[in-house]
Amino acid sequence: xxxxxxxxxxxxxxxxxxxxxxxxxxxxxxxxxxxxxxxxxxxxxxxxxxxxxxxxxxxxxxxxxxxxxxxxxxxxxxxxxxxxxxxxxxxxxxxxxxxxxxxxxxxxxxxxxxxxxxxxxxxxxxxxxxxxxxxxxxxxxxxxxxxxxxxxxxxxxxxxxxxxxxxxxxxxxxxxxxxxxxxxxxxxxxxxxxxxxxxxxxxxxxxxxxxxxxxxxxxxxxxxxxxxxxxxxxxxxxxxxxxxxxxxxxxxxxxxxxxxxxxxxxxxxxxxxxxxxxxxxxxxxxxxxxxxxxxxxxxxxxxxxxxxxxxxxxxxxxxxxxxxxxxxxxxxxx
Numbered sequence: 001x002x003x004x005x006x007x008x009x010x011x012x013x014x015x016x017x018x019x020x021x022x023x024x025x026x027x028x029x030x031x032x033x034x035x036x037x038x039x040x041x042x043x044x045x046x047x048x049x050x051x052x053x054x055x056x057x058x059x060x061x062x063x064x065x066x067x068x069x070x071x072x073x074x075x076x077x078x079x080x081x082x083x084x085x086x087x088x089x090x091x092x093x094x095x096x097x098x099x100x101x102x103x104x105x106x107x108x109x110x111x112x113x114x115x116x117x118x119x120x121x122x123x124x125x126x127x128x129x130x131x132x133x134x135x136x137x138x139x140x141x142x143x144x145x146x147x148x149x150x151x152x153x154x155x156x157x158x159x160x161x162x163x164x165x166x167x168x169x170x171x172x173x174x175x176x177x178x179x180x181x182x183x184x185x186x187x188x189x190x191x192x193x194x195x196x197x198x199x200x201x202x203x204x205x206x207x208x209x210x211x212x213x214x215x216x217x218x219x220x221x222x223x224x225x226x227x228x229x230x231x232x233x234x235x236x237x238x239x240x241x242x243x244x245x246x247x248x249x250x251x252x253x254x255x256x257x258x259x260x261x262x263x264x265x266x267x268x269x270x271x272x273x274x275x276x277x278x279x280x281x282x283x284x285x286x287x288x289x290x291x292x293x294x295x296x297x298x299x300x301x302x303x304x305x306x307x308x309x310x311x312x313x314x315x316x317x318x319x320x321x322x323x324x325x326x327x328x329x330x331x332x333x334x
Contacts, residue, residue, distance in 0.1 A: 004122065005048055006030040009039040009067065010056035010085065018109060019054060019085075025112075026119050030054075036062030040070055043077045050080060051122055056108070057086040065100055072101040083118055085110065285323065 006023055008030050010016045016032045023030045031050065033039050036059060043049070053071070057064035068082050081103040086093065094105050106114050 003027050003029045004052075004119070005050045007039065007042065007050040007053045007080075008032045009034075009036065009053060009059075009064070011035060011059045012056070015056065015085075015109070022110065022112065022115055023119075026116060028119060035059060036064075036067030036070065039067055040074070040077075043071065043080075044074075049078045052118070053080050053082045054106070055082050055084055055102070057084055057088070065097075068100055068102055081122065 004027065006028050008016050008019050008023075010019070010032075011034050013034070016034070020030045020032060031042065031046075033042050039053070039055075055064045055068060059067070062070070064084055064086070068084075071077055071080070071082065082101070084097045084102050084105045085108040086105060087108055089105065089107055097105055104118065106118055
């Protein structure tokens with residue numbers, strides 16, 4: 001069975017060898033290039049045009065879409081089916097790929113089923129098989145040097161195939177291990193970022209909580225201070241009013257007590273004065289009586305009636321004056 005020629009365009013060495021190995025299982029011989037520029041150069045100078053191009057999408061300098069546009073725009077390159085190799089397998093990406101001229105897409109890395117479907121749908125003229133050599137009447141002689149070269153070529157080809165198989169196995173193992181390491185690293189980094197984010201969020205929440213508590217305390221203190229100021233002011237004013245009221249009551253009571261004390265003192269003074277004056281009046285009457293009696297006695301003893309009469313009148317006047325004074329004193333005291 002004739003083999004089919006293909007071209008692999010991918011900047012990843014491991015991806016190129018892996019796809020090349022898979023294509024070989026379907027009798028597809030693939031040439032490989034690692035950039036869009038190399039692909040254009042290869043197609044312009046190739047003796048045999050490949051039946052299909054497997055184009056990587058993500059490549060430096062020229063990506064898969066740019067390379068596809070350049071191949072289609074170049075009139076010197078025969079129309080070749082281009083299959084985009086990408087992890088984007090959605091309908092939107094397929095529509096975009098076909099919009100620039102690609103024939104389809106395949107997952108990266110490709111599955112055996114998907115790769116077989118692409119190869120089965122190819123319409124391509126296989127590479128010509130070498131024409132059968134007619135049996136010679138006589139076989140030419142073969143030198144030992146030629147035989148040695150043939151053996152070396154066979155050994156080199158077998159060695160290259162073995163190295164390619166080993167390389168593909170190593171690359172597959174390395175890729176699998178790399179994916180595991182990347183997954184572990186991504187998981188660890190994700191956990192670290194989550195922890196740091198959680199710590200940062202907790203710190204921000206704690207800070208916000210403290211600010212809210214501080215603001216609440218300040219507002220509460222202001223409210224309490226305002227309430228206390230109003231309550232204390234009212235209490236002080238009520239106390240002052242109460243003290244003033246009690247002071248007025250005390251003043252009234254004190255004045256009433258003063259009036260009572262003054263009345264009591266006055267009454268006591270009057271009673272005392274009355275008693276004294278009463279005694280004074282009695283004493284004055286007694287004195288007047290004594291004076292009158294002395295006057296009578298003097299009159300009786302006097303030799304002259306005229307002198308007795310004068311003494312009697314004098315004594316009577318004195319007694320009258322004393323009596324009047326005693327009556328006056330008693331009147332004023334009352």
